[in-house]
Amino acid sequence: MDAPTPLSCQDITDTLKAMRTIDDKIIYELNLATPTPSFRSAVDPRTHCEELYRQLNQTYSERGSLIKQCEDEARGRLKAMQGQMANKRDDPMFMKKLRSEQSRVRELQNEATIEEIIRERSLKVFEEKCRHFYKPPSKSE
Template sequence: MAASTQRASCDDIVDTLKAMRSIDDKIIYELNLATPTQSFRGQVDPTSHCQGLYQQLNNTYEERGSLIGECLGQSQARLQELRKLATLKRDDPIALRNLRSEQSRIRELQNESTIEEIIRARSLKVFEEKCRKFYKPPR
């Protein structure tokens, strides 16, 4: 469940985020591996597994948040340029279409940011429920 280490372009951010969110999709499975039943506790150290899983979650959250923020910043800068261009070329349908397209892209990135918050909250809640006996993450 290693996170993607290569940096993606902002053009395919939705697909990249979907791939990067695989750890959150598999959180229950990972937590079940990290916190085995009492009969298997001697074979697995739940404290180190929970700590490792928390670190992995935290790293992917930072990476995804950084990617979304970076792409949002790029889109907002591009939007300002397109607004200036659209002001100069009021009757140019291509300039207006590009402006609307960039505005839609910004809304999409803002939605991804909201989705990220929801996924993070859900995963951390499940993590807390399963690992609270074994590992307390730093605040």
């Protein structure tokens, strides 16, 4: 489940896609974690649910940090470019790069929103399947 570490934020979309495989496979993972009563003796649902929850939170933290880091970098570049805009307003290449950087910031904002939706959906499914076996610690703990 290790995602490739980007050398820069240029390939963040592919990196996030690789990091989101746990969410893509959550139903499968939950079905393994919460077997039917006839298979419960072979599998400990509490342990599986607890481990899955730990993995989910770890990947959420990693992805959130990556998105924030890349968004901060892009905003920094954009701010620097906006500071140069008065002198380079007539330079078409500069204006193209400025628009590109603005698009990059919007793309990263969209990734943050997508991340929030994915997290919500996965945790909802997790709660539905594991609620009888494992209760995650509250946010304040």
